[in-house]
Amino acid sequence: MLLIQILAILPFFAAAQDSAPEGLIAASTAQCPPVHLIVARASGERPGEGIISSLSNAIKQAVPGSTSEALNYPAKMPYSGSIPVGVTNLKAAIARYTQQCPSGKLVLLGYSQGGAVITDTLCGGGGKEVGPATPGLTAEEGRLIKAVVSMGDPRFVPGMSYDKGTNKNKGGVAERNRAAAPCPVWASRMVSYCDANDSRCASGSSLEVHKTYTERYNNQAKAFVLEKLQDARPLGGS
Numbered sequence: 001m002l003l004i005q006i007l008a009i010l011p012f013f014a015a016a017q018d019s020a021p022e023g024l025i026a027a028s029t030a031q032c033p034p035v036h037l038i039v040a041r042a043s044g045e046r047p048g049e050g051i052i053s054s055l056s057n058a059i060k061q062a063v064p065g066s067t068s069e070a071l072n073y074p075a076k077m078p079y080s081g082s083i084p085v086g087v088t089n090l091k092a093a094i095a096r097y098t099q100q101c102p103s104g105k106l107v108l109l110g111y112s113q114g115g116a117v118i119t120d121t122l123c124g125g126g127g128k129e130v131g132p133a134t135p136g137l138t139a140e141e142g143r144l145i146k147a148v149v150s151m152g153d154p155r156f157v158p159g160m161s162y163d164k165g166t167n168k169n170k171g172g173v174a175e176r177n178r179a180a181a182p183c184p185v186w187a188s189r190m191v192s193y194c195d196a197n198d199s200r201c202a203s204g205s206s207l208e209v210h211k212t213y214t215e216r217y218n219n220q221a222k223a224f225v226l227e228k229l230q231d232a233r234p235l236g237g238s
């Protein structure tokens with residue numbers, strides 16, 4: 001009886017095998033999308049894009065053919081065991097897409113610790129509780145990166161040209177060192193949202209403020225990304 005069932009199923013497998021090459025060709029074309037998003041979730045979120053997936057989805061809807069991937073990293077506390085892994089993996093993910101799709105465009109989105117992974121990767125990071133210092137990504141290494149959005153970044157430094165939101169004077173709980181903070185290579189392509197009293201990016205006491213950036217700023221952040229995707233000016237322009 002079992003044998004008969006197996007034999008009955010076999011032709012379907014054979015048919016599936018026959019059509020596989022075509023399927024694989026379609027899949028490899030799809031692996032080189034014109035715009036690709038790399039998304040880094042917040043501390044404690046399950047693997048995936050996390051809360052900032054709402055922004056990722058909105059951008060993908062607006063940009064035909066665009067795709068996204070969730071950055072593979074622990075997203076755990078303490079930062080020293082997690083952010084450096086995220087930085088290493090993000091550099092690898094950027095290099096992979098850049099090699100595979102040399103005329104594509106990259107967008108980086110990060111929430112809370114995920115934002116710190118992104119800003120540490122670009123601006124140079126580490127130090128103190130975040131682990132060993134690392135150099136920032138060079139303009140050449142990141143040449144496909146067109147737009148970067150960070151929300152509730154614990155590495156937030158007030159007064160930077162790319163800062164957005166209502167927190168004007170408080171550093172985050174793991175504030176980036178002031179020498180690296182201006183991030184001159186990437187500043188023109190980056191926004192970092194931080195509102196007053198946020199428990200992480202503004203060293204305040206409201207977790208509610210910290211968890212609700214997508215509700216307040218997704219429309220603005222999406223408009224920024226779409227504008228930057230159209231912007232053909234080279235890096236270093238303002």
Ligand SMILES: *[C@@H]1O[C@H](CO)[C@@H](O)[C@H](O)[C@H]1NC(C)=O
Pocket residue numbers: 197204205206207208
């Ligand atoms: C900050 O948030 C806490 C917790 O929600 C609240 O009790 C406090 O009043 C807030 N402070 C300011 C200045 O808004």
